[in-house]
Amino acid sequence: MHRPNRVEFNARTQQLIAYLRGEIKAGTLRVGEYLPSEVELGKRFGLSKESVRRALDVLVEDGLIVKIRRVGNRVTKSEIDRNGDEDGTVASHFPNSDEYTELRLAHYPSVSDEGRLQQAIASFEQSNPDIRVKLIPTSFPLEFAEHGIADVVTLSAWDALKLKEMDASETLLTGMPDQPFAHPRLTAPFQSREGKLVASPFVYSPVVLCYNRDHFEECQIEEPHEAWTWYTLLKHAKLLHKQLQVRGFVAHIQSVNRWPVFLLQNGFRFKAEAPQQAAEDPALWESLRISRDLVYQQGAPILWTESDSDVERWFREGRASMILTTFYGMNSLMNTDLNYGVAPLPSLRTQDTLLLVTGLAIHERSPRQQAARRLVQHLCGLNVQTDIRQNTLTLPVHPEALQMSTGLAGNRPYGEGAVSQQWDRARIYSDLNMSAAVLLAIREELKAYWSRVEDEAEASERLEMLLGL
Structure with a gap:
């Protein structure tokens, strides 16, 4: 098997840098969005992780991206901004569009299957054509909230406990309306010391x-x-x-x-x-x-x-x-x-x-509060909760869905x-x-x-x- 020499590695590194610059300049990668993972870029260009990181360091020096620990590499300026903007301002971390509102939902990877997330988002976008939802699977959704990257995040009972220690008044997340149908034990992990509900219960399991x-x-x-x-x-x-x-x-x-x-x-x-x-x-x-x-x-x-x-x-x-x-x-x-x-x-x-309860929380400074609340309301609503009950073993928080005993799929x-x-x-x-x-x-x-x-x-x-x- 041919082993690339130093010259080939340098050429591939330059190709990667040029490719990413081109994507940013063309607007394919917009300000506030994240580059593909280092592993994915390495596979695509035949580079080691270390070589990919050196290439990304060049873009960091150019002010095009910023590295965020345990989150990824985020675009901070377009090539046009870098070369032509007089004020040098950096766009908001949150995406913007004249055609529709884009929400970012950072979630634990397991919730994709355990909470039928893709199916739920598809039904939400169908009934809300003015809103698009970008799913961001990550083991650290709370950190996406801390950095102002996501509008909505999944929040586990464990992360809620840690959040109380980091932010006693829990100002990072906006207050959520009470869910009268949810059992009080399901909302308890998300109650702040002041009685504020920082997340709406979504699914649970003992x-x-x-x-x-x-x-x-x-x-x-x-x-x-x-x-x-x-x-x-x-x-x-x-x-x-x-x-x-x-x-x-x-x-x-x-x-x-x-x-x-x-x-x-x-x-x-x-x-x-x-x-x-x-x-x-x-x-x-x-x-x-x-x-x-x-x-x-x-x-x-x-x-x-x-x-x-x-x-x-x-x-x-x-x-x-x-x-x-x-x-x-x-x-x-x-x-x-x-x-x-x-x-x-x-x-x-x-x-x-x-x-063990997983909730849905909204970032306090998200400029799309109303759209985010519509999304959370949809995910906690009877239709989505029924779909979770029928097609997974995950327990939905909605009591009507939980009590269903017919139409249940799979080996239970x-x-x-x-x-x-x-x-x-x-x-x-x-x-x-x-x-x-x-x-x-x-x-x-x-x-x-x-x-x-x-x-x-x-x-x-x-x-x-x-x-x-």
């Missing part, structure tokens, strides 16, 4: 237990039910492994969407006035002990996962009998022939679960209706009285404990030092 029904039948084990404790689960996980040579139970324990469940169930609450006492709280250590036992005491080889998707893949392939997951995650099972069910979480002191879990609306058990992150920063710091310190590198005494001492800072 953390649940998903299980392979064929595995349970083969081992003659009664399917999970409300009387189960985590110790019941551990006992049956050992039996499933022994008889079927599969993992009885798998969870991405270290996820911020998973391990707090054990704290919530055991009544642990962080006391800001005495933070160091948390390191010696029996409720904390009993919670952490059972989460570690679930990893090590199944009689099977240890399985460490990088993400929740690893867990769902093992279950989908029939290599795990039970998993800790969500309705979001179970969407990957809809096109399988798997015979599976869903049940409430086993309990410790309580049967609480963690409620046994028992889904029994766990989707257990509001009395639904808890959110703020119920722990702990900030996102503290939760993340504790998780980092606990990795050695979960890995059995430290015992409880050593881990407690480290937590005490951490929380005393």
